[in-house]
């Protein structure tokens with residue numbers, strides 16, 4: 001795998017230390033209270049985590065996607081909700097860096113790099129998740145403006161973000177439908193549930209992935225200047241492609257989160273197995289437990305290798321749908337399994353809120369659903385395998 005520079009190694013080590021010292025001791029407390037971790041997020045800003053991949057000329061750290069994946073893994077070893085705070089922001093920043101006009105980059109990237117501005121990334125709607133081409137949110141041209149009406153669903157950071165990258169339909173007659181879709185980078189009031197043209201209803205209640213909010217965003221005649229089209233007027237009709245490219249990136253991200261969570265599950269399982277005694281010896285001495293540990297560690301290693309391969313490939317700019325899909329599929333299933341096995345190794349205590357494995361058990365399922373469900377990953381993988389062979 002890729003050799004890191006001294007600077008990259010130092011940053012990854014710094015995040016690991018931050019997670020050990022500041023995150024692991026309190027993550028479950030924030031999770032149980034479903035509380036946004038303001039202080040932790042401030043520390044993430046200070047470390048520079050909101051601008052990891054934003055070029056130095058715009059005030060970011062200018063690091064590559066591979067380093068980003070390693071950092072996401074470390075954060076998620078502590079708590080996947082922390083990576084959730086930066087992931088939609090990172091995807092919106094990547095879209096801006098890749099497709100934005102020079103003016104859009106100069107306006108937004110500097111404040112995104114510091115975390116002063118935070119972005120959501122929103123394509124899902126109440127009736128359309130996997131089937132993105134079925135979205136209905138309309139953006140209608142009116143002079144120098146577009147008027148947006150429709151409803152977004154499951155927008156991570158949907159309340160606190162002051163920016164949102166959204167996918168809309170600008171030409172409902174287009175065939176195929178995706179040619180009539182356009183991406184907008186909109187500005188909104190952060191932490192405000194009602195503003196002219198936008199309502200953010202109370203956050204959705206979830207099984208896990210707490211602390212970071214998931215919301216609907218309702219647009220009702222929300223006006224944006226035509227300059228808010230991502231990449232400018234010539235990019236009208238290109239939104240679907242832009243969002244799909246970002247999703248590929250998101251899949252590497254989710255694989256990295258899954259590896260982080262699965263690592264934490266293994267660490268907690270090993271620690272407990274050495275401490276807990278039954279029948280006169282630590283449970284780690286029982287072969288049944290050793291077999292679980294061996295499988296968890298082996299699957300974790302395989303997931304890590306797939307994730308690193310996908311991250312390395314995507315960082316070169318090459319097509320990586322197959323590799324990202326495989327990494328996302330495998331790593332997230334491993335996260336589910338490791339979380340479940342870690343809980344079982346804890347016996348009855350695994351079911352109690354005293355031990356962090358119950359949080360991992362509730363957090364892991366998000367990973368098989370988000371950024372394209374694992375059923376959809378298998379469709380993507382099979383399409384490539386069938387085409388290439």
Ligand SMILES: Cc1cc2nc3c(=O)[nH]c(=O)nc-3n(C[C@H](O)[C@H](O)[C@H](O)COP(=O)(O)OP(=O)(O)OC[C@H]3O[C@@H](n4cnc5c(N)ncnc54)[C@H](O)[C@@H]3O)c2cc1C
Pocket residue numbers: 088121122123124127128129130131153154155156157206209214366369370371372373374375376379
């Ligand atoms: C906590 C959370 C945070 C999220 N954050 C964001 C966000 O920030 N931005 C955003 O845009 N979205 C976000 N999402 C939405 C997420 O990406 C979607 O929920 C996901 O893509 C699935 O869509 P759906 O829920 O509509 O399920 P559906 O598409 O309705 O799927 C239902 C079931 O059918 C299966 N299925 C669907 N089509 C097929 C097919 N062709 N073949 C086989 N099986 C199929 C699916 O795999 C699934 O099992 C988030 C979701 C959650 C839960």
